[in-house]
Amino acid sequence: MDLTGKKVTLHDMSLRDGMHAKRHQLSLEQMVAISTGLDDAGIPLIEVTHGDGLGGSSLNYGFPAHTDEEYLNAVIPKIKNAKVSALLLPGIGTVDHLKMARDCGVSTIRVATHCTEADVSEQHIGMAAKMDMDTVGFLMMAHMVSAEKILEQAKLMESYGANCIYCTDSAGYMLPDEVSEKIGLLRSELNPNTELGFHGHHNMGMAIANSLAAVDAGANRIDGSVAGLGAGAGNTPLEVFVAVLDRMHANHGVDLYKIMDVAEDLVVPLMDQPIRVDRDALTLGYAGVYSSFLLFAQRAEAKYGIQARDILVELGCRGTVGGQEDMIEDLALTMAKEKGLI
Amino acid sequence: MSKKLKAVIIGPGNIGTDLLMKMQRSEWVEPVWMVGIDPESEGLKRAKEMGMKISSTGIEGMLDQVIKDDIRVAFDATSAYVHAENSRKLNELGVIMVDLTPAAIGPFCVPPVNLKKHASQLEMNVNMVTCGGQATIPMVAAVSQVQDVEYGEIVATVSSRSIGPGTRQNIDEFTRTTAGAVEAVGGADRGKAIIIVNPAEPPLMMRDTVHCLTKEKPDQAAITASVHNMVKEVQKYVPGYKLVNGPIFDGNKVSVFMEVEGLGDFLPKYAGNLDIMTAAGLRTAEMFAEEAYNGTITLPERG
Numbered sequence: 178m179d180l181t182g183k184k185v186t187l188h189d190m191s192l193r194d195g196m197h198a199k200r201h202q203l204s205l206e207q208m209v210a211i212s213t214g215l216d217d218a219g220i221p222l223i224e225v226t227h228g229d230g231l232g233g234s235s236l237n238y239g240f241p242a243h244t245d246e247e248y249l250n251a252v253i254p255k256i257k258n259a260k261v262s263a264l265l266l267p268g269i270g271t272v273d274h275l276k277m278a279r280d281c282g283v284s285t286i287r288v289a290t291h292c293t294e295a296d297v298s299e300q301h302i303g304m305a306a307k308m309d310m311d312t313v314g315f316l317m318m319a320h321m322v323s324a325e326k327i328l329e330q331a332k333l334m335e336s337y338g339a340n341c342i343y344c345t346d347s348a349g350y351m352l353p354d355e356v357s358e359k360i361g362l363l364r365s366e367l368n369p370n371t372e373l374g375f376h377g378h379h380n381m382g383m384a385i386a387n388s389l390a391a392v393d394a395g396a397n398r399i400d401g402s403v404a405g406l407g408a409g410a411g412n413t414p415l416e417v418f419v420a421v422l423d424r425m426h427a428n429h430g431v432d433l434y435k436i437m438d439v440a441e442d443l444v445v446p447l448m449d450q451p452i453r454v455d456r457d458a459l460t461l462g463y464a465g466v467y468s469s470f471l472l473f474a475q476r477a478e479a480k481y482g483i484q485a486r487d488i489l490v491e492l493g494c495r496g497t498v499g500g501q502e503d504m505i506e507d508l509a510l511t512m513a514k515e516k517g518l519i
Numbered sequence: 520m521s522k523k524l525k526a527v528i529i530g531p532g533n534i535g536t537d538l539l540m541k542m543q544r545s546e547w548v549e550p551v552w553m554v555g556i557d558p559e560s561e562g563l564k565r566a567k568e569m570g571m572k573i574s575s576t577g578i579e580g581m582l583d584q585v586i587k588d589d590i591r592v593a594f595d596a597t598s599a600y601v602h603a604e605n606s607r608k609l610n611e612l613g614v615i616m617v618d619l620t621p622a623a624i625g626p627f628c629v630p631p632v633n634l635k636k637h638a639s640q641l642e643m644n645v646n647m648v649t650c651g652g653q654a655t656i657p658m659v660a661a662v663s664q665v666q667d668v669e670y671g672e673i674v675a676t677v678s679s680r681s682i683g684p685g686t687r688q689n690i691d692e693f694t695r696t697t698a699g700a701v702e703a704v705g706g707a708d709r710g711k712a713i714i715i716v717n718p719a720e721p722p723l724m725m726r727d728t729v730h731c732l733t734k735e736k737p738d739q740a741a742i743t744a745s746v747h748n749m750v751k752e753v754q755k756y757v758p759g760y761k762l763v764n765g766p767i768f769d770g771n772k773v774s775v776f777m778e779v780e781g782l783g784d785f786l787p788k789y790a791g792n793l794d795i796m797t798a799a800g801l802r803t804a805e806m807f808a809e810e811a812y813n814g815t816i817t818l819p820e821r822g
Contacts, residue, residue, distance in 0.1 A: 235672055235711055235713065236670075236672050236730040236732070236772060236774075237672060237674050237713060237728065237730065267690045267691070268690055268693075268694065268713060268714040268715055268716065269694075269713050271691040271694055271695065272691055273691075291716065291717075291718065293679065293718040294679060294687075294716045294718065296684070296687045296688070297687045297690045297716060299687075299688055300688065300689060300690070300691060301691075495719065495723070496717065496718075496719030496720075496723070497717070497719075498715065498716075498717050498718070498719075500713070500715045501676060501715055501717070503674045503676075503726075503728035503776070504676075504726070506764075506767070506774070506776075507726075507728065507763060507764050507776040510764040510765075510767070510776070511763070511764060
C-alpha cells in the first residue's frame with residue numbers, strides 16, 4: 178500500500194463518541210483541556226456533542242453533565258486553529274439544534290442516519306448546506322448492507338447538499354476488504370468533488386487497518402479518537418494512526434509527540450474503564466451490534482443477571498440499529514423472565 | 520335521525536384506505552365520500568370499488584354535496600400544507616374535522632385521555648398528534664394521573680416500510696409535535712420524543728418505550744394499576760396494544776415498554792403505528808356520534 182504524500186484530514190471523536198464511554202459526563206474543564214491539546218497538536222477537526230449527537234440528552238441515552246450549548250460555548254472560543262463539528266441524528270435532534278450549533282460557531286455538521294434511511298436527512302442536510310456549512314452525510318452501520326445500497330443512499334445525501342459522505346462502521350464489524358470495496362465504489366461513482374470519510378470502531382481490532390484501507394481506496398477524512406476514547410472498544414486510536422501515517426509518509430499535519438501526550442496525560446487518566454477489546458466489545462464487532470450498546474448491556478447484566486454477551490448477540494439477531502438503546506433493558510427483562518430470574 | 524354520522528375521507532393513501540376499511544365496520548360512522556387529487560390513483564379506484572362516492576379534484580369536487588349527503592365528519596389524511604384550507608371550508612359547512620396530518624390547528628386528541636372533553640365541547644377540529652404520540656401518551660397520562668411528572672420521554676421505533684415519504688421529509692415535525700403533546704396531553708412538565716426507523720426484514724412490530732420522571736417518589740402500586748387500566752382503555756380500539764415489560768421503577772424513573780400490533784386491515788400487522796392512528800381517528804368520530812345521539816351535544820344546524 179503506497180500512501181506517500183496522500184492528504185488525510187484527521188477528525189477527533191474523543192469529545193463526542195468518547196462521551197459514550199464517559200456516560201456523557203465529561204466536565205467543561207476536561208473538554209477544554211483535551212480540545213486545546215488536540216488543537217495544539219494540529220488536529221484540524223474536533224467533534225463536540227452528546228454521544229448521540231445534538232439533542233441526545235435523554236433518559237434513553239443518558240443525561241449529560243452539561244448541555245451541548247454549554248460544551249460548545251466552552252470549547253470553541255478556546256481553540257485557535259481547529260474547527261469544531263457536531264453530530265446530528267434526525268429523529269433525535271432537529272434543525273433547531275443545528276441552528277443553535279451554527280450560532281455557537283460549529284462549522285461542520287454531520288447528519289447521521291442508518292445506512293438505509295438517508296431520506297430522513299433531507300431537511301437537515303439541506304439546511305446545513307444552505308447555511309454554507311461543511312455538510313457531511315454519515316451512513317451508520319454500513320456493514321449491514323451491500324456497497325451498491327450504500328452508494329444509492331450516499332447519492333441521496335449528495336443530492337440534498339452533502340459535500341462529504343461517510344461510510345461508518347458503527348459496530349466495528351468490517352474487515353479491510355469490505356472497507357476497500359465500499360469506499361472504492363463511492364469514490365468511483367460519486368461526484369469527484371464529494372469528499373469521503375471513514376469512521377471505525379476497534380471492536381475486532383481492525384480500526385487502524387480499516388482506516389488505512391479507506392485512505393487507500395479514496396477516503397480523505399478519517400475519524401479517530403485520542404487514546405481511542407469512544408464507544409465499544411473505542412475508535413481508531415489517533416496517536417497510533419498518526420504514527421502509522423508518519424511511517425507511510427502520508428500528509429496528516431499532526432505532531433506525533435504532542436498527540437501522544439494528550440492521550441497519555443489527559444485522556445487515559447479520565448477513563449472510567451479501560452477502553453479495550455474485552456469480551457463484550459468483541460461481541461459487538463463479531464455480532465455487528467451498535468457500539469454504544471456496550472455499557473447499557475453491561476448495566477443490564479448487573480441489574481438482571483443476564484450476560485451482556487447474550488443480550489448483545491440477541492440484539493444482533495433482531496437487527497437492531499443505532500439509537501435502539503431502549504431495547505436493551507426491554508430485552509434483558511424478557512430474557513430474565515424466560516429464565517425465571519424475575 | 521340516524522345514529523350514524525356520515526363521513527368524508529380526504530386522502531386515499533394507506534391511512535385513508537385503512538380508515539375506510541375500519542369505518543365500514545363502525546356502528547357510529549358511515550363512510551360516504553373518498554377525496555383525492557388523481558383520478559388514476561389506486562386509492563380512489565379502490566374506494567369506488569368499495570362503494571364510495573369519489574372526488575378526484577380535492578374537496579372542491581364535493582363541497583356542494585356536503586349538505587345534500589348530510590356529511591357531518593371529515594378525516595384529513597393528506598398533509599399539513601393543505602389541511603388548513605380543507606378544515607376551514609368543511610368547518611364552514613358544519614363538518615367536524617378529524618385531523619390526521621401534523622398540521623395541529625385544533626387541540627391534540629388522544630382518545631382515552633381527553634376525547635370525552637373534546638366531544639362534549641363539540642371541538643370542530645381535533646388533531647390526532649402522531650402515531651408515536653397515540654402509542655405512548657396514554658402511558659404518560661397513566662403516570663401523571665397518579666402523581667406529578669416533571670419529565671416525560673418517549674422512544675418510538677417503527678419499521679422502515681411503515682413510514683412514508685411525508686414523514687421522512689419532515690421528521691422534525693414528528694419529534695416536535697409528539698414532544699408537545701407529551702406535555703399538553705400526557706401531563707408532563709417537559710416532554711421529549713425520539714423516533715427510530717428500523718429496516719429489519721421481516722419488518723419489526725412498532726415498539727414504544729415511555730420513561731417518566733416523577734417529582735416525588737413514585738407510588739408503585741398506584742402507577743402499576745393506572746398503567747394496566749390505561750392499556751385496557753387503548754385496547755378497546757387497538758386490540759394489539761400490548762404491555763411487554765414494566766412499569767419498572769428506578770428511583771423516580773418509571774419505564775414502560777410497549778408493542779403495537781395492527782389489525783392488518785389494509786396495512787400489514789407490523790404497521791401498528793399507522794393502525795393506531797386510524798383507529799384513534801375513527802374512535803374520535805365515534806365518540807362525537809355517540810354524544811350527538813345521546814343529546815349531550817348538538818351538531819351544527821342545517822337548513
